[in-house]
Amino acid sequence: QAKAAGRNTFRFHDPAVQAAWSARAELEGSLRRALQHDEFILHYQPQLDRSGRVLGAEALLRWRLPNGKVLYPAEFIRAAEESGIIVEIGKWVLRTACAELARWQRSPDTAGLTLSVNVSARQFNQPDFVPMLQGIFEHSGVQPSGLKLELTESLVITDFTQTAHTMATLKRRGLSFSLDDFGTGYSSLAYLRKLPLDQLKIDHSFMRDVLTDQNDASIVRSIIALGDSLGLQVIAEGVETLGQRQFLSDAGCYLYQGFLYQHALSAEHFTQYARGVH
Numbered sequence: 001q002a003k004a005a006g007r008n009t010f011r012f013h014d015p016a017v018q019a020a021w022s023a024r025a026e027l028e029g030s031l032r033r034a035l036q037h038d039e040f041i042l043h044y045q046p047q048l049d050r051s052g053r054v055l056g057a058e059a060l061l062r063w064r065l066p067n068g069k070v071l072y073p074a075e076f077i078r079a080a081e082e083s084g085i086i087v088e089i090g091k092w093v094l095r096t097a098c099a100e101l102a103r104w105q106r107s108p109d110t111a112g113l114t115l116s117v118n119v120s121a122r123q124f125n126q127p128d129f130v131p132m133l134q135g136i137f138e139h140s141g142v143q144p145s146g147l148k149l150e151l152t153e154s155l156v157i158t159d160f161t162q163t164a165h166t167m168a169t170l171k172r173r174g175l176s177f178s179l180d181d182f183g184t185g186y187s188s189l190a191y192l193r194k195l196p197l198d199q200l201k202i203d204h205s206f207m208r209d210v211l212t213d214q215n216d217a218s219i220v221r222s223i224i225a226l227g228d229s230l231g232l233q234v235i236a237e238g239v240e241t242l243g244q245r246q247f248l249s250d251a252g253c254y255l256y257q258g259f260l261y262q263h264a265l266s267a268e269h270f271t272q273y274a275r276g277v278h
């Protein structure tokens with residue numbers, strides 16, 4: 001259907017396909033410019049234990065356009081992954097996150113906090129991922145034991161051997177690992193058992209109706225039981241109500257992240273929150 005019309009230009013017979021293709025190409029160009037012009041920002045969503053103590057945060061990416069509008073990952077992460085720019089964006093995320101974590105570690109009242117960072121499959125499987133991260137550790141002076149990488153099930157299935165090997169190498173440097181969006185993918189229990197994981201993260205899609213939908217309730221209870229039996233921490237994301245938190249603690253899950261506590265905050269507001277100024 002598509003005919004090459006000069007270098008890097010394609011024409012589609014279907015105008016809707018043409019429009020979608022142009023929009024995607026434009027988005028990719030904008031993502032590159034956003035990196036050059038420093039338009040990305042990280043926000044930090046608190047993670048708490050059952051006594052309400054802040055244990056750390058998850059770094060979440062936002063894109064502030066020159067006109068001031070802020071875009072959320074749903075609007076650009078997929079394009080970034082498909083075009084490969086996610087590798088560069090992901091480096092920026094890790095550099096920024098480690099610089100922030102190093103600041104926390106230099107201040108006694110935030111020194112013990114953990115920072116979780118989302119890493120896409122494409123980024124994690126780069127041959128230079130480990131040396132790249134090592135370079136960031138050295139440059140930022142961060143203690144890697146405060147860093148947790150959030151991986152998804154799709155990554156684990158794509159290349160199990162490579163993933164397990166990279167994880168083992170990084171574990172020796174002191175990092176920890178969380179399996180994000182757990183329950184939404186297809187990873188088998190055999191895989192889970194063989195990976196050096198520290199934490200399972202219950203996807204927020206199961207939390208939404210957990211109080212009214214028996215299936216969701218069963219899934220959440222099973223994930224918690226599975227985590228317990230494998231010796232993994234279990235954290236729930238998308239905790240919005242006291243009822244949901246009660247359900248979780250009755251089921252044996254004592255780590256929470258969600259709007260019940262806070263949305264993702266700017267670095268400055270997060271440190272204030274963690275210091276108890278709230």
Ligand code: C2E
Pocket residue numbers: 045059060061072073074077086090093118119120150180181204237238239240257258259260264
């Ligand atoms: P995720 O890693 O599962 O992150 C949790 C998402 O749930 C975040 O959306 C967060 O704002 C949202 N959330 C938190 N609490 C609640 C709640 O109580 N209720 C509801 N309904 N939602 C809640 P966000 O920030 O829009 O990020 C979406 C996804 O984008 C993330 O899902 C992650 O997969 C991806 N992402 C975010 N930052 C990065 C990044 O730096 N690198 C990569 N590769 N992916 C990222």
Ligand code: MG
Pocket residue numbers: 058118150180
């Ligand atoms: Mg995550």
Ligand code: MG
Pocket residue numbers: 180181201203204237
């Ligand atoms: Mg998640």
Ligand code: MG
Pocket residue numbers: 181203204
């Ligand atoms: Mg999710």
